[in-house]
Amino acid sequence: MTDLWYTSSGLTVQGTGHLAGVAQFFIRLSGCDHKGCTIRALCDEARSFSSHAGSRTTVKEVVDRAMNELGYGGWLHITGGEPTQNPAFYPLIRAASEAGLKVHIQTSGIAGIEAPYDWLTVSPKVPLSALRQTYGQEMVVVYQGQTDEELLEMSRATGFWYYYLSPLWLPGADEMENARATADAVVRLNRRSNDDGLQRHHNGRQWLAALQAHKFWGVK
Numbered sequence: 001m002t003d004l005w006y007t008s009s010g011l012t013v014q015g016t017g018h019l020a021g022v023a024q025f026f027i028r029l030s031g032c033d034h035k036g037c038t039i040r041a042l043c044d045e046a047r048s049f050s051s052h053a054g055s056r057t058t059v060k061e062v063v064d065r066a067m068n069e070l071g072y073g074g075w076l077h078i079t080g081g082e083p084t085q086n087p088a089f090y091p092l093i094r095a096a097s098e099a100g101l102k103v104h105i106q107t108s109g110i111a112g113i114e115a116p117y118d119w120l121t122v123s124p125k126v127p128l129s130a131l132r133q134t135y136g137q138e139m140v141v142v143y144q145g146q147t148d149e150e151l152l153e154m155s156r157a158t159g160f161w162y163y164y165l166s167p168l169w170l171p172g173a174d175e176m177e178n179a180r181a182t183a184d185a186v187v188r189l190n191r192r193s194n195d196d197g198l199q200r201h202h203n204g205r206q207w208l209a210a211l212q213a214h215k216f217w218g219v220k
């Protein structure tokens, strides 16, 4: 039985991206030593940094709990910390798939994923040149005032089905202002030409505005 360290777990509702509103059994794996993370100082999961943070359980117990809650075909959402750094990451994916759960992984993309999954969300926290997982179902970028060209390059250079721009939510920040700035950026990103009238190269990708709906719903 593979030991697994985690900081929180339980059934809740996915709050952002294409699967927003879908009930999923979440497990936050412990561990993140990603010192180059662009928002490390602002990380709201700092409690997950230590590889032995939180509680210890087993892979089997996590799968059993998710199966009890949702049954065959239910979603197991694996996040962190940076989940790819947790030794139980791959055993958990394998065990969940074998049990008949669907696997949703959320990662910063600093490591390539070498296991089958049903849905992969990459929320990049490194420059594009350091991104190792460059394809999947969705990329969710936290908007921190990046230029339009920086964002368009992210979508041109990678292969995701959906590209979301998500507002930065910080304690004390003007969240509605951030949400508005994000929506404005999405409008610009989808225009055929920039303010100077030059054509933009979208590569067929469309950017979407993500809402962190779980903040409104008051769930974690």
Ligand code: SF4
Pocket: 032, 033, 034, 037, 038, 039, 040, 043, 044, 045, 046, 048, 080, 081, 082, 108, 125
């Ligand atoms: S990779 Fe994720 S968990 Fe690690 S510091 Fe960055 S935001 Fe926090």
